[in-house]
Amino acid sequence: MAQHSEDLFKSVISHAKEYGFIFPSSEIYDGLSAVYDYGQLGAVLKKNLRDYWWKSMVQMHQNIVGIDASIFMHPTVWKASGHVDAFNDPLIDNKDSKKRYRADVLIEDYVAKLDAKIQQEVEKAAKRFNPFDETLFKSTNPRIQEYLAKRLNTMERFKTAMESNDLNAVRDLIIDLEIVCPVSGTRNWTEVRQFNLMFSTSMGSVSEEASTLYLRPETAQGIFVNYLNVQKSGRLKLPFGIAQTGKAFRNEIVARQFIFRMREFEQMEMQFFVKPGSEMEWYEHWKTKRLQWHIRLGLGANLYRFHDHVKLAHYANAACDIEFNFPFGFKELEGIHSRTDFDLKQHEQYSGKKLQYFDSETNQHYTPYVVETSVGLDRLFLAVMSASLKEEQIEQDTRTVMQLPPFLAPYKAAILPLLKKDGLPEFSMTLLKSLQPYIELFYDEKDTVGKRYRRQDAIGTPYCITVDHQSLEDSTVTIRYRDTMHQERMHSTALLAFLTQNTGMATVLQGV
RNA sequence: GCGGAAGUAGCUCAAUUGGUAGAGCUCCAGCCUUCCAAGCUGGAGGUUGCGGGUUCGAGACCCGUCUUCCGCUCCA
Numbered sequence: 001m002a003q004h005s006e007d008l009f010k011s012v013i014s015h016a017k018e019y020g021f022i023f024p025s026s027e028i029y030d031g032l033s034a035v036y037d038y039g040q041l042g043a044v045l046k047k048n049l050r051d052y053w054w055k056s057m058v059q060m061h062q063n064i065v066g067i068d069a070s071i072f073m074h075p076t077v078w079k080a081s082g083h084v085d086a087f088n089d090p091l092i093d094n095k096d097s098k099k100r101y102r103a104d105v106l107i108e109d110y111v112a113k114l115d116a117k118i119q120q121e122v123e124k125a126a127k128r129f130n131p132f133d134e135t136l137f138k139s140t141n142p143r144i145q146e147y148l149a150k151r152l153n154t155m156e157r158f159k160t161a162m163e164s165n166d167l168n169a170v171r172d173l174i175i176d177l178e179i180v181c182p183v184s185g186t187r188n189w190t191e192v193r194q195f196n197l198m199f200s201t202s203m204g205s206v207s208e209e210a211s212t213l214y215l216r217p218e219t220a221q222g223i224f225v226n227y228l229n230v231q232k233s234g235r236l237k238l239p240f241g242i243a244q245t246g247k248a249f250r251n252e253i254v255a256r257q258f259i260f261r262m263r264e265f266e267q268m269e270m271q272f273f274v275k276p277g278s279e280m281e282w283y284e285h286w287k288t289k290r291l292q293w294h295i296r297l298g299l300g301a302n303l304y305r306f307h308d309h310v311k312l313a314h315y316a317n318a319a320c321d322i323e324f325n326f327p328f329g330f331k332e333l334e335g336i337h338s339r340t341d342f343d344l345k346q347h348e349q350y351s352g353k354k355l356q357y358f359d360s361e362t363n364q365h366y367t368p369y370v371v372e373t374s375v376g377l378d379r380l381f382l383a384v385m386s387a388s389l390k391e392e393q394i395e396q397d398t399r400t401v402m403q404l405p406p407f408l409a410p411y412k413a414a415i416l417p418l419l420k421k422d423g424l425p426e427f428s429m430t431l432l433k434s435l436q437p438y439i440e441l442f443y444d445e446k447d448t449v450g451k452r453y454r455r456q457d458a459i460g461t462p463y464c465i466t467v468d469h470q471s472l473e474d475s476t477v478t479i480r481y482r483d484t485m486h487q488e489r490m491h492s493t494a495l496l497a498f499l500t501q502n503t504g505m506a507t508v509l510q511g512v
Numbered sequence: 513g514c515g516g517a518a519g520u521a522g523c524u525c526a527a528u529u530g531g532u533a534g535a536g537c538u539c540c541a542g543c544c545u546u547c548c549a550a551g552c553u554g555g556a557g558g559u560u561g562c563g564g565g566u567u568c569g570a571g572a573c574c575c576g577u578c579u580u581c582c583g584c585u586c587c588a
Contacts, residue, residue, distance in 0.1 A: 010581090018523070018538095030561070030579050083588080093513055093585085190513065197588080217588090250587090261587085313588060397549065418546060450548030457548095468546065478547075485548070 009327035012386045013258050015400070019459050021045065021385065022259060034263045041459055042381070044410035044440070046266075049380055050245055052408070052505060053268045056293055056512045057243040064241035064270065065234055069222025071247060072203065072213050077221050080350035081343065082315075083198060083214075090170055093190040103170050103192045106179050107158050114151045118144055167192040199249045199263075215249040220372060222246075223271045224343045227368075228355055231273075238357060238368055239282060241272040245377065257328060259378045266377040273368040275359070276341065282371045283318050283338040290334060290373050291322055296511055298405050299387040305330060315342030322375075324383045333383055334375035341367040384408065388460065402460035403483055405508075411442040412503040413463040413479075413495075414456045420445045428467045431477070431492055439499050457482055462503055465495065 016022040021042035025035035038046050058066040078084045090103040121144050126132045138144050154177065161169035171192045180187050198214040216222065223242045230242055245268045259265075274282045287306070295301045302325075309319040318338040323330040344355045344367050356365045384404065392399040406412065415432050417424035425445050432443050442461060444452045449466060456464050464480040471477050471492070479498070480487040490498065501507070 014523080024580090033579085091513095091586085315588095394548090399549085416547095422546095448545075448547090448549080448551095451550090453548050455549095464547095466547065470546095480547080487547075 008386065008389070009258075011391075012327065012382075012389055015389055015402075015458075016042065016385060034261065036259050036262060041410045045384070045404070045408060045460075046377060046381055048408045048410075049384065050266075050268065050377060052508070053293075053375070053377075054243065054245065055505065055509055057241070057270050060509055060512045061241065063236065063239065064243055064272075065230060065236070066243040066245075067223065067226060067230060068246065069219070069226060069244060071216050071249075073216060073221060073225070075213060076350050077225060077347075078198065078214050078217075080346040081221050082346070083217055090167060090192050092171065092174065092192045103167075103174060104158070106174060107154065107170075107177070110177050110179055111151055111154055114147050114154075118147050118151075121147075197250055199251055217250050218248050218374075219244050219246045219267045219269050220271060220343070220374070223269065224347055224370075227271075227273065227344065228353075231357065238359065239272060239274040239278070241270050243268075243270040245269075259382050260326065260328075260331065262378060267374060268377050268380075269372065269374040271339075272371040272373070273357070274371060276366060276369045279338050279340070279369040279371055280318065283336065286371055286373050287320060287336050290336060290375075293512065294322060294324075294333070296508055297384065297408075299384065303383075303387060304333075307332070313337075315339050324379070326383065327386050331379075333379050334373065337372045337374070339370040339372050341369050343370065344368065399454065399457060401457040401482060404460035404462070406462040406503040407505045407508055409460045409462050409503065410440065411456070411459065411461045412439045412499055413465055414442040414444055414452070414461050416443075416449055416452050416464055416466050417445050418449055418466055418468040422469065423472060424467050424469070427471055431465070431467065431495075435496060435499070438496055439503070453480065453485075463499065 013022075017024075019041060020039035023037045023039050024031040025037050026032045054066060057064050075084075092101055092103045092106070118138075121141060122134060122137065125137050125141070126134070129137070138148075154173070157169070157173050161167075161173060168191075171189065174189060174192075175187065178187060198217050200212050200214050202211045203213045204211065223244055227242065230236065231240070245266065247264060248267050249264050251263060272282060272286065291304060291306070294304055304325075305323050307321040307323050307330075309316075309321070312319055316337050317340050320336050321332040322334040322336070324333040347353075348355045348367070355367060357368050358365050385402070388402045388404045390401050390403055392401060413435075415428050415435075417428040428443065428445070432441055435441055442456070444455070446452070453464055460482070462482045464482075466478045466480065466487075468478070475492045476489050477492050477495070478487045479490050479495070
């Protein structure tokens with residue numbers, strides 16, 4: 001990481017805290033690793049980003065609807081999706097080689113070695129004896145008996161340990177079997193740790209099996225399990241999309257880089273259901289469309305790039321990321337995946353329910369294919385903040401300004417009486433009250449006006465409205481532009497239209 | 513998890529060999545001010561991350577612990 005980028009990243013983090021955008025979670029208790037809270041300004045900025053996405057997807061598309069599925073889901077959902085089996089591995093590190101292994105794989109390799117030894121004995125014997133009875137030989141040869149007993153014993157112990165979730169027993173087994181690290185050749189092992197992707201919790205007092213619930217690791221499954229409900233109740237025809245924003249939870253092994261990788265985070269996902277065979281066309285469509293959506297934020301088109309996945313997940317037949325140039329380099333911001341019919345097929349199989357679509361044009365039943373767009377809201381937040389935060393040199397003075405896209409700014413304008421006397425605060429308050437129902441405003445009468453301008457610059461407020469003595473006479477005010485610091489005089493009755501036009505979302509959405 | 517660095521006021525940092533915890537900014541109450549920070553007066557704010565130990569005496573030395581940052585490792 002280049003020095004200036006590192007400094008930028010640090011200044012983004014401290015700026016976020018200093019001005020109430022993001023705080024470390026539970027900070028008075030020393031914080032909680034990789035968990036953050038959004039403060040009074042961060043919550044608004046985040047909400048505005050979520051609104052921009054939701055309106056772009058749902059409000060601007062007649063064939064996309066939005067839902068809000070719960071975080072808790074039936075445990076079988078995660079069996080069907082593959083999350084339970086794929087991310088439930090006991091891991092162990094060798095302290096000398098610093099290599100990490102799956103403990104179960106080490107044990108399986110050991111068992112495979114025993115099998116190979118048995119096979120060797122059998123082959124040797126086959127050459128010696130003729131005729132050769134393999135079954136008889138296996139059941140009588142003492143060496144093979146020893147191997148088989150060891151094998152059986154190992155498997156039993158491993159099975160018992162895994163079933164009772166006893167990771168210490170797994171480690172003991174590895175020690176007892178004298179398994180060495182293939183790289184360092186030593187037996188200097190750490191504890192066995194289970195890095196479950198999913199957080200689990202329990203619900204009620206139903207049967208033992210059903211009581212364990214998972215906090216969802218992705219919002220997508222809430223869409224898949226509701227797809228037929230939505231399609232039927234909304235009388236939707238292919239192609240159509242279901243959008244959703246919401247929290248997801250992943251127990252990352254190492255979670256770092258501020259809000260880039262958090263254990264609790266918010267996703268904005270849209271699953272687009274299409275006729276099989278048309279998925280690549282729609283994949284390309286959404287690739288283009290999603291990139292444009294990001295570029296429309298106005299942070300700079302050069303900050304984005306596509307990264308096509310070469311190695312595809314088993315369920316995808318095409319996948320790419322939209323990467324953003326964060327202070328720590330280009331990293332994934334949004335993923336676009338052609339997920340085929342994998343998820344719906346899995347849920348059909350596990351639930352035993354038909355999840356097919358009836359195409360009235362062709363008179364056919366089929367399972368739709370899915371194109372997914374999935375963006376991390378927190379990553380988007382970080383992208384916007386780090387690209388907006390600027391430090392300007394003005395003569396001997398430095399100005400810290402957050403050049404947020406105006407429609408995202410927590411406050412659209414600040415109302416500032418030039419002096420805290422002569423009736424200027426009263427006039428300002430009247431103005432504030434008349435505009436407040438329409439626009440998010442900030443009122444400040446403390447300190448010199450220059451200082452107040454700078455405070456607004458630091459939190460990204462695009463306009464400052466200053467009330468002076470002339471305002472009392474003719475109801476005009478000055479409006480000051482954040483990015484240029486220029487100001488012009490305007491009648492107070494023109495403010496609402498001006499601010500709506502320049503800080504509203506409508507103009508941006510028109511291009512979607 | 514391993515290795516390295518660092519934790520002192522809201523923020524940035526001082527504190528000589530171990531000898532009374534301080535400054536600037538911020539914040540609060542006023543004063544002064546007719547458009548771009550750092551004018552004046554007064555005030556608040558700390559169990560030096562936490563717990564032990566050595567010492568007459570610890571912010572400093574020793575041990576433990578927690579957190580953060582950097583690198584490695586992992587990441588559907």
